[in-house]
Amino acid sequence: MKTNSSELFSDQSALTENEIEIINKCIPIKDFKKGTVLLAAGQIAREAYFIIKGCIRAYYLVGGEELTTAFYTENESCASLNSYTNQIPSTHYLECIEDCTLSVLTYQNEQQLIKKYPAFESICRKNVESDFGKNQETLSNYITKSPEERYIHLQNTRPDLLQRIQQYHLATYLGVKPESLSRIRKRIAQKL
Secondary structure: OOOOHHHHOOOOOOOOHHHHHHHHHHOOEEEEOOOOEEEOOOOEOOEEEEEEEOOEEEEEEEOOEEEEEEEEOOOOEEOOHHHHHHOOEOOOEEEEOOOEEEEEEEHHHHHHHHHHOHHHHHHHHHHHHHHHHHHHHHHHHHHHOOHHHHHHHHHHHOHHHHHHOOHHHHHHHHOOOHHHHHHHHHHHHHHO
């Protein structure tokens, strides 16, 4: 397990010893209990996270129903990007659905590090570009595939989620009701 935040960046850039020391001071690693809401709709995102251990769920509250849009697990970054970048209220929630160990970067510290250290800005840009590409693929799959195809895709690309995520959250992520998810699983099992 990572013991300090600079270890998260070691393979992405040639950081100096001084930069490593400053990163460790500015980006602490913290533990959060399952059920912790890191960000609620209407709040301004003041922190971005890198998951060392655990799972975070992004969801919207629509008509009193929680609709899951993303799961973030080990070695992934997680932020309400529009809220964090523009310092405007978030439209969704971020919740720890497992006990989590996270590297926590505040907006203020990020701005200071970017001004002082060009290598850090490059790391941030590369991470955002990577996350943007993943989000594009996720949106494309949601638009172009049926719920059953989305489930199969998830089964092939992120099988760990199928064991870690509550069925209700998984169903809303796939855009179906829990009973429909049960039928999808049954059909897939019959084909095997």
